[in-house]
Amino acid sequence: MTPTPTVVPPPAAPPATSLPPPPTTPTGPAVVRPDPLKQLFRRVAAYLADSPSRLRVMGVLSVTMCVVFAVVAGITLLTQSSTLASAKGHAAQVVRLESIRTSLLTADANATNAFLVGGLESSAVSKAYDTSIASASASIADAAAHEGGDAAVLHQVNGVVSRYTGLVAEAQANNRQGFPVGAAYLRQATALLRNEALPQLDYLVRLEQARVTDAFAASDGLSALLRAVLVLALGLLLVTQVWLFVHSRRTFNIGLLVATLAVVVSGAVGLKTMSFATHRAESVQHGDYAAVTAIADARVKAFDAKSDESLTLIARGSGQAYETSFQSLTTAAAYSLLGLANHVHASGAEIRAADALRSYHAVHTTIRADDDAGYWDQAVRLATEQSGAGSANEVFASFDEASQQALEARSYQVHSDLSGVTTPLIAASAVSVVAGLAAAIAAGIGVSRRLREYR
Amino acid sequence: MTVRGRLTSLLVVAGGLLVASGCTSNTTAVAPISTTTTTVVAASPATTPPDCGNPVASFAPDGPVPAVGDVSPDTFMAKIRSRGRLVAGVSADTLLFGYRNPLTGKLEGFDIDMLHQVAKAVLGDPNRIQYKVLTYAQRIPALRKGDVDIVADVMTINCTRWQQIDFSAEYFTAGQQVLVRKDSSARTINDLDGKKMCAARGSTNIDELKKYPRIVVVPVDDISDCLVLFQQGSVDSITGDNTVLAGFVAQDPYAKQLTAPALTREPYGLGIAKTHPEFVRYVNGVLEQMHTDGTWSRLDARWLNPATPDKQPTPVYGRQP
Numbered sequence: 077m078t079p080t081p082t083v084v085p086p087p088a089a090p091p092a093t094s095l096p097p098p099p100t101t102p103t104g105p106a107v108v109r110p111d112p113l114k115q116l117f118r119r120v121a122a123y124l125a126d127s128p129s130r131l132r133v134m135g136v137l138s139v140t141m142c143v144v145f146a147v148v149a150g151i152t153l154l155t156q157s158s159t160l161a162s163a164k165g166h167a168a169q170v171v172r173l174e175s176i177r178t179s180l181l182t183a184d185a186n187a188t189n190a191f192l193v194g195g196l197e198s199s200a201v202s203k204a205y206d207t208s209i210a211s212a213s214a215s216i217a218d219a220a221a222h223e224g225g226d227a228a229v230l231h232q233v234n235g236v237v238s239r240y241t242g243l244v245a246e247a248q249a250n251n252r253q254g255f256p257v258g259a260a261y262l263r264q265a266t267a268l269l270r271n272e273a274l275p276q277l278d279y280l281v282r283l284e285q286a287r288v289t290d291a292f293a294a295s296d297g298l299s300a301l302l303r304a305v306l307v308l309a310l311g312l313l314l315v316t317q318v319w320l321f322v323h324s325r326r327t328f329n330i331g332l333l334v335a336t337l338a339v340v341v342s343g344a345v346g347l348k349t350m351s352f353a354t355h356r357a358e359s360v361q362h363g364d365y366a367a368v369t370a371i372a373d374a375r376v377k378a379f380d381a382k383s384d385e386s387l388t389l390i391a392r393g394s395g396q397a398y399e400t401s402f403q404s405l406t407t408a409a410a411y412s413l414l415g416l417a418n419h420v421h422a423s424g425a426e427i428r429a430a431d432a433l434r435s436y437h438a439v440h441t442t443i444r445a446d447d448d449a450g451y452w453d454q455a456v457r458l459a460t461e462q463s464g465a466g467s468a469n470e471v472f473a474s475f476d477e478a479s480q481q482a483l484e485a486r487s488y489q490v491h492s493d494l495s496g497v498t499t500p501l502i503a504a505s506a507v508s509v510v511a512g513l514a515a516a517i518a519a520g521i522g523v524s525r526r527l528r529e530y531r
Numbered sequence: 532m533t534v535r536g537r538l539t540s541l542l543v544v545a546g547g548l549l550v551a552s553g554c555t556s557n558t559t560a561v562a563p564i565s566t567t568t569t570t571v572v573a574a575s576p577a578t579t580p581p582d583c584g585n586p587v588a589s590f591a592p593d594g595p596v597p598a599v600g601d602v603s604p605d606t607f608m609a610k611i612r613s614r615g616r617l618v619a620g621v622s623a624d625t626l627l628f629g630y631r632n633p634l635t636g637k638l639e640g641f642d643i644d645m646l647h648q649v650a651k652a653v654l655g656d657p658n659r660i661q662y663k664v665l666t667y668a669q670r671i672p673a674l675r676k677g678d679v680d681i682v683a684d685v686m687t688i689n690c691t692r693w694q695q696i697d698f699s700a701e702y703f704t705a706g707q708q709v710l711v712r713k714d715s716s717a718r719t720i721n722d723l724d725g726k727k728m729c730a731a732r733g734s735t736n737i738d739e740l741k742k743y744p745r746i747v748v749v750p751v752d753d754i755s756d757c758l759v760l761f762q763q764g765s766v767d768s769i770t771g772d773n774t775v776l777a778g779f780v781a782q783d784p785y786a787k788q789l790t791a792p793a794l795t796r797e798p799y800g801l802g803i804a805k806t807h808p809e810f811v812r813y814v815n816g817v818l819e820q821m822h823t824d825g826t827w828s829r830l831d832a833r834w835l836n837p838a839t840p841d842k843q844p845t846p847v848y849g850r851q852p
Contacts, residue, residue, distance in 0.1 A: 256625075259623065260759045261759055394664055394666070450615075
């Protein structure tokens with residue numbers, strides 16, 4: 077048709093088309109390269125032209141969708157169960173870490189108090205110091221063993237604690253010989269703890285709290301996925317049944333009906349369990365878990381403040397920085413606790429803890445007033461005497477006891493509430509898998525019976 | 532809290548020791564005091580060591596110390612009396628001078644006993660003292676803010692400090708010295724070039740080290756932190772007054788002072804704010820009395836030189852407020 081191309085490039089020739097594929101063997105323009113996709117469509121259309129084939133396809137899709145439903149429902153429910161379990165684990169880790177902090181602060185408060193009293197440290201105080209150090213070490217080991225626990229940082233903290241106890245021992249040895257350099261050792265010990273152990277623990281606490289929040293958030297998005305798969309599976313099953321109803325004399329296909337029922341029931345169970353778990357998780361997050369965080373935080377701040385009180389007295393007139401820190405710490409602690417204690421669901425222990433903190437602050441006010449008015453000895457006595465109604469230690473001990481009780485109650489509640497949803501989730505997951513697979517089998521049987529009638 | 536007179540409340544507020552954390556009231560209450568101190572600062576040339584004549588010259592006492600209670604009403608002594616106690620800035624860890632005895636929990640030492648003498652003269656009771664433990668660097672600011680009436684804390688009299696505060700007559704003579712490990716072969720400070728030497732911030736000792744630029748200075752807030760660093764091996768030596776270092780040697784059998792002569796002469800005086808020279812005169816009277824009745828020698832023997840007694844430095848007067 078076209079003249080054989082000359083070597084001279086024809087200016088009229090379309091510029092874009094290149095010369096290379098020279099039509100040396102001119103073929104008909106209609107027979108272009110066959111499009112595989114189009115061919116496939118054509119074949120599918122030809123295949124679907126007859127009813128049995130259409131039914132077969134719908135049957136295969138329904139069965140597949142039932143299997144998909146089984147798998148997705150099983151996985152989403154199990155995932156939610158495991159994320160909530162991990163939230164539970166991280167929440168427990170938060171409590172463990174906070175207990176390390178309070179133990180260390182208690183130890184430090186006892187060490188500084190013993191120094192403040194002067195003379196041979198009382199056996200009660202040195203025993204309290206030993207107990208706190210032992211419980212801090214135990215908590216560190218415990219927290220490090222916890223899966224996902226940040227062992228490296230905790231080992232570092234452990235190292236700091238042993239250096240700390242070394243310095244305190246050095247301070248005591250000097251004290252016993254009447255050497256005032258003991259005070260300098262104690263000062264160094266306290267600074268070490270506050271600069272190299274407490275901030276690290278604080279970092280870990282924040283990390284674990286973020287993990288708890290993430291776990292709670294992760295469990296939220298799962299129900300949408302389950303719902304989508306459920307709708308798809310049910311839709312296919314229904315379309316197949318409607319098609320059968322239209323194309324045959326039978327009203328019902330038992331197999332498909334059973335499959336639909338199984339999917340509906342297990343889907344409903346799965347969704348219901350999931351939403352129950354989500355609601356429970358939300359209420360735990362904003363209720364008991366928030367309370368755990370608030371109480372633990374208040375405890376750490378109050379113990380820190382108690383040390384500040386001793387440090388202010390040791391500094392004897394130049395401890396304004398400690399006193400400022402005391403005020404801001406106790407204010408923050410009171411804020412955390414009062415928010416809780418004023419709530420309708422406040423427990424007795426929480427109300428007692430908030431009251432005790434208030435009483436302790438009042439004793440502290442007296443201590444400061446005594447010291448400021450020049451009665452340092454009296455202030456020290458009030459701050460350090462171990463017993464005696466209304467002494468700082470006694471009032472603080474009642475805060476410690478009440479807040480510890482409140483903390484334990486709340487964290488037990490977090491544990492049991494979250495444990496209470498993981499079992500139903502696992503059960504629902506098993507039910508969905510079984511029901512989904514059963515639905516697949518039933519749908520398969522139902523459709524293949526109908527197909528046999530076409531032969 | 533019971534407020535005993537306007538000054539007490541001022542002091543309490545100035546110390547910032549309000550139980551309620553009120554920073555605003557703090558500034559307003561301190562204002563009148565800081566105004567007077569600003570004038571002092573404005574009058575002083577900035578950097579070079581000023582000439583103030585003989586640094587140890589103080590204000591002459593107005594005759595012998597009057598009987599307890601016999602003070603004119605508008606004096607600073609009357610204020611102390613109406614408050615009922617002397618507020619004193621001290622050290623709590625300078626063995627022999629001002630330290631907290633770990634066995635009793637009480638503050639003791641030569642400086643503390645000086646304060647007992649002043650309290651006895653003004654108030655009739657040597658124990659009516661409220662102590663405030665200060666670091667070296669906090670001493671002058673505490674006086675200028677009115678947080679303390681008097682500082683007795685191994686404080687060297689010099690012209691730079693005279694511009695900020697007043698001093699009593701010299702009550703003890705010390706000298707800057709260096710402490711090293713017992714096995715050290717160093718004989719003078721020059722043998723310690725390139726080595727780490729600990730010194731307290733805000734001390735005359737750390738200023739003196741500027742003359743030895745090859746020494747690596749490790750500054751700390753509290754000179755007793757130097758002993759901790761020394762015992763931990765973080766520094767090779769400590770510089771401080773020989774009085775302070777003697778206390779360190781007493782606490783550490785592995786330490787010794789260099790045998791070379793002291794680097795400087797450090798005359799100690801009791802620091803008092805510039806606003807009440809009558810109190811300086813009064814304290815100088817007390818110091819003279821201690822000379823006459825032998826109290827100074829008794830205290831020197833008790834704390835410092837049981838074997839070879841020192842002589843109380845002869846007071847020099849002639850400075851005018």
